[in-house]
Amino acid sequence: MADSVAMRDLEELKQRQRAFVAARDWQRFHSPKNLAMALSVEAAELVELFQWLTEEQSAAQDAGLRRRAAEELADVLWFLVRIADALDIDLLAAAEDKFAKNEQKYPAERVRGQARKYDEY
């Protein structure tokens, strides 16, 4: 888009979404319940790209695959930011909290090598 400026951060994305949604009168569709459904559908569209590929193929950096993946990732990000806005949740603060929890839950010295988390089912 000729006159677009680069998206700077999640805050800008949130603000631009609000304008986009309001201009279309789509707020009434955007309950957290519905947005969660839409988010999961976009995540599934990402999964679909990889379902018949081997892990190696999925990591092969094929140009066509990366382009399609970028679109699906953008869709996931879209609804992620939108639902965070609807629930008034700060995504980066939530990520910060999650980091602290994961550091405690998976101490490097204990899970390293054996990769416990990944071996149990």
Place this chain on the structure above:
Amino acid sequence: MADSVAMRDLEELKQRQRAFVAARDWQRFHSPKNLAMALSVEAAELVELFQWLTEEQSAAQDAGLRRRAAEELADVLWFLVRIADALDIDLLAAAEDKFAKNEQKYPAERVRGQARKYDEY
């Protein structure tokens, strides 16, 4: 976490993830195929919070619900940033492209009110 500093942006999240994953030797599990699966599983855990609630209940800003939703959103963001890193995709640039496409696909003057996108199935 007492000594944590606030997460500034997606770039910082990506860099901290890389260190976290490397310290645990988890790279070998993180093919795009596997990360897409994990992303969709986290999205489903968000859906699970809302599946038996009405839309109104989902939007009621209940404190317990918001706290649990924040955790799931953080998990989705985690794998979203991780898979974008694995595929070398710039999330904000992808979001920018998606905005341009959506502006064309859903012109405000045409979809407003009738909300075409939401009425067709």
Place this chain on the structure above:
Amino acid sequence: MADSVAMRDLEELKQRQRAFVAARDWQRFHSPKNLAMALSVEAAELVELFQWLTEEQSAAQDAGLRRRAAEELADVLWFLVRIADALDIDLLAAAEDKFAKNEQKYPAERVRGQARKYDEY
């Protein structure tokens, strides 16, 4: 299809799938991992039909919606039977076991009315 006979049961579906897959040499794609991904993608396509509808609209028995839902349900059933075959799991026996567990987990006299399961999050 003029000469098709009605599918009698899950066993017949399984047998016909095996022939269908073998005739196309698709076995190598059908690891349980891949089939689980495909199953979840089909489930998401079902979710997509309902994501912007109210619960009432979803239950309105619209002919077009029912036709599309039938296709998605068939796709889910397809991969469900296929993965059960790959893992040598008897679906009806598993359903029987689940019934017994759910009877114990949710005693009618205790959950009735208050619907505990559905109120907690």
Place this chain on the structure above:
Amino acid sequence: MADSVAMRDLEELKQRQRAFVAARDWQRFHSPKNLAMALSVEAAELVELFQWLTEEQSAAQDAGLRRRAAEELADVLWFLVRIADALDIDLLAAAEDKFAKNEQKYPAERVRGQARKYDEY
């Protein structure tokens, strides 16, 4: 369960579900929209079992994995039969229709070997 009789078919599962749900007064939660969400969540729990496994590991017929997979498959089947009931859709008839479509969409002589469906993304 000592006095259980083997589940014979999907029709019996549907009838027993109806009694189970009615005894708990859970009908009001079971709109097609909600049931589709629940179905996708159960599908994701299946995906979770396999997300960090290789395809080979997923096919290794490990006893613990098969037992957990059987539970998740039963949960998927549960909601699949339940939503089909809610929408008055005959699952086996839908599977029959899907077979006819797939025979036309993927003619064995054309897709065999090259496995076109699985190579495109």
